[in-house]
Amino acid sequence: xxxxxxxSAPHRPVGARWRRWYEALTTTRLTKLGAGLVCALxxxxxxxxxxxxxxPAAQALAHRLEAPSLAHPLGTDQLGRDVLxxxxxxxxxxxxxxxxxxxxRLSLGTAVGLVAGYVGGxxxxxxxxxxxxxxxFPGIVLALVIAGILGPxxxxxxxxxxxxxxxxxxxLVRSSVLSVREREFVTASRLLGRSRAHVLGxxxxxxxxxxxxxxxTLDVGGVILGxxxxxxxxxxxxxxxxxWGTMLASGRNYLRTAWWLVNAxxxxxxxxxxxxxxxxxxxxxxxxxxxxxxxxxL
Amino acid sequence: xxYLLKRLVTTVLVLGGVSILTFSMTALTPGDPAVxxxxxxxGHQPSEETVVAFREQHGLNxxxxxxxxxxxxxxxxxxxxxxxxxxxxxxxxxxxRLPNTVELAAASMVIAIAIAVPAGVASAVNPGGRVDYAxxxxxxxxxxxxxxxxxxxxxxxxxxWLDLFPVxxxxxxxxxxxxxxxxxxxxxxxxxxxxxxTMLDVLDAPxxxxxxxxxxxxxxxxxxxxxxxxxxxxxxxxGLQLSYVLNGAVVVEAVFQRPGLGTxxxxxxxxxxxxxxxGVTLLVGVIFVLTNLAVDLTYRYLDPRIDRRGEPA
Numbered sequence: 001x002x003x004x005x006x007x008s009a010p011h012r013p014v015g016a017r018w019r020r021w022y023e024a025l026t027t028t029r030l031t032k033l034g035a036g037l038v039c040a041l042x043x044x045x046x047x048x049x050x051x052x053x054x055x056p057a058a059q060a061l062a063h064r065l066e067a068p069s070l071a072h073p074l075g076t077d078q079l080g081r082d083v084l085x086x087x088x089x090x091x092x093x094x095x096x097x098x099x100x101x102x103x104x105r106l107s108l109g110t111a112v113g114l115v116a117g118y119v120g121g122x123x124x125x126x127x128x129x130x131x132x133x134x135x136x137f138p139g140i141v142l143a144l145v146i147a148g149i150l151g152p153x154x155x156x157x158x159x160x161x162x163x164x165x166x167x168x169x170x171x172l173v174r175s176s177v178l179s180v181r182e183r184e185f186v187t188a189s190r191l192l193g194r195s196r197a198h199v200l201g202x203x204x205x206x207x208x209x210x211x212x213x214x215x216x217t218l219d220v221g222g223v224i225l226g227x228x229x230x231x232x233x234x235x236x237x238x239x240x241x242x243x244w245g246t247m248l249a250s251g252r253n254y255l256r257t258a259w260w261l262v263n264a265x266x267x268x269x270x271x272x273x274x275x276x277x278x279x280x281x282x283x284x285x286x287x288x289x290x291x292x293x294x295x296x297x298l
Numbered sequence: 299x300x301y302l303l304k305r306l307v308t309t310v311l312v313l314g315g316v317s318i319l320t321f322s323m324t325a326l327t328p329g330d331p332a333v334x335x336x337x338x339x340x341g342h343q344p345s346e347e348t349v350v351a352f353r354e355q356h357g358l359n360x361x362x363x364x365x366x367x368x369x370x371x372x373x374x375x376x377x378x379x380x381x382x383x384x385x386x387x388x389x390x391x392x393x394x395r396l397p398n399t400v401e402l403a404a405a406s407m408v409i410a411i412a413i414a415v416p417a418g419v420a421s422a423v424n425p426g427g428r429v430d431y432a433x434x435x436x437x438x439x440x441x442x443x444x445x446x447x448x449x450x451x452x453x454x455x456x457x458x459w460l461d462l463f464p465v466x467x468x469x470x471x472x473x474x475x476x477x478x479x480x481x482x483x484x485x486x487x488x489x490x491x492x493x494x495x496t497m498l499d500v501l502d503a504p505x506x507x508x509x510x511x512x513x514x515x516x517x518x519x520x521x522x523x524x525x526x527x528x529x530x531x532x533x534x535x536x537g538l539q540l541s542y543v544l545n546g547a548v549v550v551e552a553v554f555q556r557p558g559l560g561t562x563x564x565x566x567x568x569x570x571x572x573x574x575x576x577g578v579t580l581l582v583g584v585i586f587v588l589t590n591l592a593v594d595l596t597y598r599y600l601d602p603r604i605d606r607r608g609e610p611a
Contacts, residue, residue, distance in 0.1 A: 234568070248446060
């Protein structure tokens, strides 16, 4: 493994790759803020539900629509449930979904992009027309229709968002592969009689990692907005589930009397997406300055 | 010329793909689409005869390729079929709703540009400065803000507390303001970043240095010489924001209960009114593909360098 790594074109001392990532995460104040926000949210999602004294589903009709107080820092909802507790459980749900959906998009898109770029010919042509077709729709509209026809549920929203979103990864990976494929170290490796799998694994994949990670980081925010948006429209999580978009939607009848019901989830969704966007922007600027224009186009 | 031809062929292929995808999505229905549609309409499990009659009435007994061909030919002739849940044709339902969405899109585009251009210019004039920092921070917040929340925030403050605008519905100009601000401010974030980038490029160009060395005032240099040239790509690329508008319209129309394409689509989805779903989805796809084509061609025409740089796949 290690001797092979030394043979691959960009010569870097052991550990340099990790240091590069670490430096990328700490270059600017905004990137640090993003990293901090994301870490804080993960901490809240992991430990929050255990710390909270309330049950996210326990109704307490005597305490309906109570304004924020010491006992209920973010107030209670129309069924007397503690809003903060529900948001913490929702954080688990939203982050979990966002990561799962992004992972599926990333794997599927990377696989398709590698095959299209490396194999070329009619396979490339066919795969790219499929990508064009998927990118021919505004993402949320297509996800909305797919999730809607499958039937309202959180799982179907995840399926829809994953199906709709892999195409930009495929396009990005394909163009990275095309630009690396003809470089000397790849040709050299091929001339040495290395197998296709070896060339893919040792040369092509490592070179597409940085742009793909950047796109994925920015994408997590998009998936969170998409999940919340579709749930808000009633297609995702159904009411007892403490999902952020669903909570926001059920607050719409109490805009005048209980303003915290829509604003608490709203602020939290924004902070989460903001954190991932800051992180993604910082990674992009630090890791792949030449790729930034390209990623922005997607 | 060769590029143009290739681009047109790809566009036709993509439109074909869009229509197949749109039409075949019905197949994702768990169980029988006809039964699912009847359940939504009547609220109970339909009898065998009702299902048979429904299938007969809507031509659902033909094999899939035949149905697709029929639908595609009718669609090319402007006939999108008959709604399951209302007596209207799909085309007339879309015709009624489309103007509302176009109105919203246009108004939010105006608002977006009104915010984005000054912000982007102010950023680019002094990159790395405080104004730039604040504008970039603001743009990131704008991109991260879910527009359904921004909509409610505006309703609470501007409609409920200050009583400046109506809460929801459609009608005159006052009904348009809050939805357009909701949609437009999110869009402005993306455009402002774009204005900043192109302005930075232009301000670096030799003719700007010439203008400065002639001793022209900085304001004239920035607004008359630089901005005019920077706006060309911005206006074209702003067309690409159509995706944002169409995505956003679905949600914003729901927040403000505006009858438009977005609400039509959402209602059709819950009613399992497949012809309407197909019609709206197809329309959105076609609008989006054609705008991208137009943007691409205009951009190429305005900036011939793109050809030499090699063609993005």
